[in-house]
Amino acid sequence: MIGKTVKVIIDRPLGTYHPEHKDLFYSVNYGYIEGIIAPDGEEQDAYVIGVSEPVKEFTGKVIAVIKRLDDIEEKWVVAPKNMYFKKEEIMQQVDFQEKYFKTEVIM
Numbered sequence: 001m002i003g004k005t006v007k008v009i010i011d012r013p014l015g016t017y018h019p020e021h022k023d024l025f026y027s028v029n030y031g032y033i034e035g036i037i038a039p040d041g042e043e044q045d046a047y048v049i050g051v052s053e054p055v056k057e058f059t060g061k062v063i064a065v066i067k068r069l070d071d072i073e074e075k076w077v078v079a080p081k082n083m084y085f086k087k088e089e090i091m092q093q094v095d096f097q098e099k100y101f102k103t104e105v106i107m
Contacts, residue, residue: 001076002107004062006033008046008078013054027096029055039072049093050079064090069102077105 010031018024029048036044047066048058063085064077075098077090087105091098 001062002065005059005081006036006046006062006076006078007057007059008032008048009034009057010048010055013056014051015054025096028093029058030097031057033076038074044076045073046076046078047094048078049085049090050083063107065106066090066094066098067104067106068098069104071101 008029008031010029012018012026012030014026014029016026018026029051030045031048032043032045034043038044048055048060051058058078060078061081062076063079064087066075066077068074075094077094079085087107090105
């Protein structure tokens with residue numbers, strides 16, 4: 001899936017809080033890829049990085065996968081087609097949520 005172009009439906013826009021965990025602030029756009037079922041049985045979750053305003057949907061390139069070593073879920077990282085991020089930069093942007101898990105970035 002890395003390198004693939006996907007459309008992310010944003011259900012938690014940048015600048016909002018998680019609907020159940022009120023202290024979890026989304027510093028990036030976060031959503032799912034319609035029609036792709038993840039290991040947890042739900043549609044595949046994705047972080048959108050490199051976009052500085054809230055959006056409703058975003059089409060970009062999968063640049064990495066966040067593999068949770070202590071959870072069944074994986075998160076895809078999607079960015080504008082011509083943007084490049086290092087592993088450290090990706091982790092800085094998704095740390096607001098991934099700090100609760102043991103993770104690795106696959107690129």
